[in-house]
Amino acid sequence: MNHHGGDASLLRRLNSAAVLRVLRHREATTLTELAQLVQVSRPTVETIMEELLEQGWAEECGQERGMRGRPAKRYRFRSSAGRVLGLSVGAYRLQAVGADLSGRVVQSSKAAIFPDMTADERLDAIERFVAECSEALGQRPMAVGVGTTGVVDDRGRVVKSSVLSGWSGLGLQDELSRRISTPVVVENDVRLAVLAEQWRGAAVERKDVLYLFAGNRMSLGMLIGGKPYRGAHSASGEIAEHATGLWQVFGPVMDFAMSVEPGELRSPAQAAEFAFTRASAGDQRAADAVTALAVGLAEGLVTVVGPFDPEMVIIGGSLSSGGAYLVEPIQEHLNRACLYPPEVVASGLGNDSVAIGAARIALEHTESDIALGNRPDPALPHAP
Template sequence: MANLRGGDLSRLRQLNSLTAIRALRGAGPLTLSALAERTGLSRPSMKEVADELVELGWVEEVPPSPGTMGRPARRYRFRADSGCLVGIDIGGHNVRAALSDLDGEILAETRQPVLPGAPLEERLAAIDRAVSGCLALSGRTAADLWTVAAGTTGVLTPEGRVTFSAAIPAWTGLDLAGKLREMFSCQVLIENDSRLAALAEARRGAAQGARDVVFLHVGRRMGTGLIIDGKVHRGFGAAAGEIVMLPEARWYDAPEHLNGCEVVPEGTAPEDAAGYTLAAARDGHPVALAAVDRYVDDLAVGTAAMVLVLDPQMVVLGGGFSRSADVLLAPLRERLERTCMRMPEVRASTLGDECVVMGAIDYAADHLSRELFTSDSPLTPMR
């Protein structure tokens, strides 16, 4: 059962203040009249609320826009720049970071290469460099950090420990959330990278507007992220989406069809192998086409399982192989048409390599909004 607390007049003021913040965050700078109209409050009341928000630091006045009829109107904006969020993508070969304002508008991005086998300390140092780089690029300091959200490959516990990571051996067993909390003295959130990518696609990418989305990370390793009712679905033990563990879903060995194809030149690095096959298939090479067919056959089984279970509005194809989405989408759709009850839209990722960091930013922004808008205590000064 939800909240049982009633409220007095200050609660009403709190609600109206939050409504005003929401209105300002949704649209750029607004005049007092526009704000009053949107919130349904009268002008004098809106003024009172705005004055208080300015006082507390959540909102500031901006110069009136010239060239309008009548007396120039005060304009207000949400001070999205008075704090920042950082999203981190901890991958095998790279640590990426992005810094955004409190609205999730991205202000800086960095990338730090790391070797997959690098020891723990080295990777943590890379994280530190990536974040420091973002802070420097955007002229901020660590004190401006409100929330850090990190996505990493591997299986996590709900508390942010790494149960197992094939891509980053040193990661296995690590209390990642704990380590990052030592590094950053702010709110720290940990999530699986595919789930964050899924969130990014649902918010800014190919699946914008969809409430239920299945994101497929297709690459050397298979991964998934589920968005259900607009939110990341983790599951009770943060293990949702691990369909790759089911042999009958035929996902685990699926990439081998592409990696092991005979069109791949002898001595190619394992991470580049599939690219050759996909490129050859695009050129119509029959052996490569057959390999892609076998790959998609397998890919479609696990995908159909997820689609049948969840009936999502959309399936988004991301990850390394999705650069060859033109080769993969049509046959995948064809397979899914055969088994799926209701065929979802199937699209390629539109966000590319920055997918995970953007998802991390969105995750942090969601968390912030939830904290702000569901709080029961009156609005406090903005740090």
């Protein structure tokens, strides 16, 4: 039996994948440089580049004038060849970011949902939302990443959820894959938030990071050795309800908000944001309430920071809007209480962090398609 045809085809695909890898990690390059970096002949690179240009994975980007002879053409990876979608599923909101294949965000959308929806109603809403976002992107996403609250295992199943009704035990990745005609990857929202911080936020080039997600619920995300930590039961970072009440730490800002506007009922996160606004306007009582909130958070963080020994603590979720009003008291407390105090920062990604992290895992899922040079999907028929 003759295997030479198959061997040649495999070698061509491997060389093509190698050329694509180089293109993705360089701004622009010439055929000669590609041949040297991939360690193949220039005629081989020319043939591969013709295919990549025809498939839409590469494009010309000007010329480089040499010492003599004709200017050398330069090529780059065509990041607009495909799109991915990152989706955050919360109790009250769906949020999405669309990104090109370089990770640049090109579109963002939001839609309202409700925590007491049935699972089917919520799935229907997600399906419609993804279709709307795909139309806005102008083409079908190569992959959709989804971040959701709850304990999510490595198969994209929601093991437990105390926030969304009907979500516990749901094989979310399988369900969405049946409804959406593109690959779907599902992960816990706070693990995606800390991944987003490492990719596009405060934790770039950091390897050991603690991310506090605090808003209308509280969770921790941990980056250990550069990777989000899942835990033995995929429940890493889930903070159970304390006997004295999870929101006791928010008491100072809730009391302040109630004293200023007694008839206005606010959630703990809303009370905190109200106090941030008043503190930034010069209200000393508001500033004192925020400091008390920060000290309460710091006292809880010490119990994790000590044994974990992170290099950075990120305050995320809606509390990130507190900025220095929260960061400085927390930093001072950790400086006193910790042997090696980490740097404390407020997230600059805010409420976008989960969707951005979801876009990141969607991009990772596309790596094999890109490496194999599979042709990108065409634009949707009714795209604007």
